[in-house]
Amino acid sequence: MASQQTVVRRLASYALIYKVRIMAALLVLCCAVGAELGGPYIAKTIIDKHISSVQLPWYEAKEYPALAQTMKAVELNGLIYYRSDWLHADSSEARQQAIRSGWKEVRFMQLESGMYLINTAQDFDGNWSVQPATAAELSGAAPESSQVTVQVIRKGAAAELYPARKLSSSEVASLYQYEVGPVLGWLGVFIALLVIASTLHYIQAYTLQSTALRIIQRMRMDLMRHIQKIPLRFFDNTPIGQVVSRVANDTEAIRDLFMSFMATFVVSTINVVGIYVALFLLNVQLALVTLILIPLFIAVMWVHLKFSKGYIAIMRARLSDMNAMISESIAVMPIIQAFRQEKARLKEFEVLNEDRYRSNQKQLRVFSLSSRNFTGLVGSLFTAGTIWYFGGQSLQTAISFGVFYAFIDYLGRFFQPIIGIFDQLTNAQRAVVSAEKVFYILDLEGVELENAIGLARPEGHVAFDNVTFAYKEGEPVLRNITFEAKKGETVALVGHTGSGKSSIMNLLLGFYEPSGGEIRIDGRSIAGISKQALRKHMGIVLQDPFLFAGDIKFNVGLYNEAIDERKVKQALADVGAAGFIEKLPKGYDEPVVERGSTLSAGQRQLISFARALAFDPSILILDEATASIDSETEGLIQQALQVVSEGRTTFVIAHRLSTIRDADLILVLNHGEIVERGNHEQLMELQGRYYRMYQLQKGGDNNKHETAHNQPTSTTS
Template identity: 60%
Template structure:
């Protein structure tokens, strides 16, 4: 089914507030009528009371009072309509931004694998703000200007039909100029928005990896790359401004002067034949001058409107990405935790499988460890279990139920995960454990921290459990962050616990604390461990050794050591004992020493 156009979708958001908009437009019509009544009153004063003989001063004062009242009413009306329209525009953008943020939660992780984070941030922050300018400019300028022009032409026809018909040539002429302006400036505006998105992505990446940039002395190269993007945006911005300068105020002002001169010539010619009304002449010139004000206003906002349409296309392009609905699963049944992979094959890119015919079963209360070199497929198995990706072949079941038939929220509700690089949110210690889950009380937070051995260091902090944590928890050591992430997983009491190399960046003393805690918390639940330190999985019920996406060995520690295969060689190397020289001997198709350090995306570990 084809997606609706950008214009229709923007109108759809505006129609939510149609009664506010209609009310504001009625107020606007009243304000424009009050404004345009002024020159007509002046014409009446000139022709009836000031031309040739002394008029009735009481009538003059009455008309002046009416003029002032109309000005006051127009001021109040303009303020009211502007406030209503502008606040409505802000509400519309608030809705668009929330819809975009909600949809991002539904998009599969595959999209984020191929899209720089900075570009996504740019869509939510910069592009929605540009769309806001569209509604603000459209409601505050285009609509207002249209109503003003309509009122001005009504007044012109009341004064002189022939000259009003001549002035009707102006709107088509300015529309043609606007069309030419839009045609040539759209290309430059699209490039400008794309470069801004690229710059945001690069800034985000540079800040994230600043230690690497400085360590490898890439400051100059990074600056050069940024300067290329920045300069390209600057060049296109200059070209767009050149078009704007040629086709906006300058051309409107020139045409306005020529038309005004023609009107003066027309009235001058008429005065040679008949006596003309000076009041009509004054009023016509006044109204004619007012025609060009809304035209200039439209031209001034034309660039913002065009930029906003380009941004709206990008925002709706994200909204058009298929996503899974976020469901409420408060009453979801807690599974036993029996996990089964049945002949699962998976590829991030078509034709390049990272998992091949994976089959294993993890029963409730068992600990299953996955080991293997970088790129062997360990993390891909976890990604499939968590529902981040869908297998190409085979099935994954929990308690005999295919996870493909479960919503993502139901699937993950009773899962806990601890990553190698733990992420802490800006907040405090207790928030980072409970994540505002109402079922996790402060006592449960303290108990979870106690179970993983984190309570002693937390209680020594100045704020204790209320100690502020900045984003990513950079004020804490890696071991402390890891312990807090363990406490977070345990506080949610998962039926299935996933540890993704969770002890890889922890010192030996902290590792001992975690090992003791794991023996307690893994009791009664299924635990899957991606292990880098093989010493941490000696007690696992089953160890799966992966190589190039396949399970090449399986068994417990003692069984695998007796095999003296890949696991045995890896274990001997980590212990520091001399392993057989062929431990890392390349396979015939492995490409030499690349076996030990395969170049694979981090996601496929």
């Protein structure tokens, strides 16, 4: 298997195909995050600049009421009050004169349940609180009905008492009369940013996820295209279910990587970066403190990845094994039920399922401990510590309340993307493991499919010259095979199971390469011919006919534009299939389910013959094609073959020797070697292996005939 770094690079190479769309989505995402993160900063501005600004220093004016006509001012009980920031914002001569006049500084403070005016204190630092008012504490002065006593405690000093007046609701509203408009404006900006952020998030999510689907679509096509190039040796030793799992399940897991993890990781990373930018803009010292969280979470993620990877690999392997077992069980269900193996197969499946369950449980424990629980705990502790630290001192002397509010808001937002990354780590690991399996298939050596259009039709002269072949090195199944089949001849291969008959045909079709010797067609070695060109003018009929899902016409023509409906019907008529097809409800358009299970074995074989004949091959291969056909159907096929084999080189692999009596050449194989050769009469004269095989089959057929003849006939009374 490739290393994780290599896998990640190859996954990135697929993503780079759509780099323009991804970069556009990321740019939109940055804008969306920026709009989203503007909310706390707007709240901070509203709090500090407009809501908390009432507690800035104010100046009580008695001598210059005309100044109120040229700048902002608030009138309470006949007195004019100017806020310090209003004065500093005005550079006129009137402002300079007001500052030089030494106006008295006053404060409006929010204490407990109301707003209070304090105009007698010289210093306004410290912690203020409301105290019961008494005449003695006010130096004998009788307090007004709206006055109370306020107490201030300063560091290292005794408590001080000052008179204060509680403002009415209308007076409080007067203090904020100039802030309502700006606050509403900022709220409008905030709502606009929310709408913009939502719209941009939709655009980036749709773009990223549609791009992810495109990536997986391309990867599936690459995988399916490459599977068809892989030599048959790979499929000899690989369960079909595992290959299906690569195309279906593993690519789906990779899709989750691009759709979920990539989007979450990118969104979270941009969010974290944006939050840190905002934190540094708010307060550098606070932002520096939060930097310790990054290495902490990176360390926890590393531990999470280290321990959970092994469990995820086992889970994916068991899923592949389960798919292979399911595929095999469905394919051989009649055998399983006939030999009562249901419980045994179920027990085997249960072992795989239990192993996957246990690995999943272990992975969930790692995930539960290192994801939300840890992140939530750290986030809560850090937030609580921040509140405790600043709660123990005056916010106005440490940081402003707006900064404190924005900091807590950003801090809460900081842990959300971290949790999002943790939640997607499992998908990412599952995708990497699946990608390793997919790339393993893609890295298998394959044979490129070449265009066979325009290639000349071969005469069909086939020669095997001292050919040797082995599926496994050191265990040859064919030894020094030499024979010649001239144009139009019929060559039959006979022998016991495993003698090498099908292996010879597999070599002729180019499914395997010989270990030694040479195979020639029309005098040209097939080693230098593309596989598509080699098979373009070959037809093959197997012992177990395979029909595709579709209709009967499709199963004969198979997308070949040169085979029209007329040729399809002619081919079916030549093999004697027209009779039963025309009796079907939809005739030639009758639907065929997977593997043609609604048709009999003989009917499927006739359609398979018609398929081979419709392609008009110069070389026809019949691999035990009559083994599963009844005598009546066999007679139809023999009649059709006499017509279609004329002018074609035909190879017949048969156990039923009666079907090859008219062959021009019969090769008798034994343990991968040709031990006898000749036509039927010549081999019978030799009285060797072929003679004994023929006599044995003939005797068995005669016995069957006699047994059937001697069966009592039932009568009815």
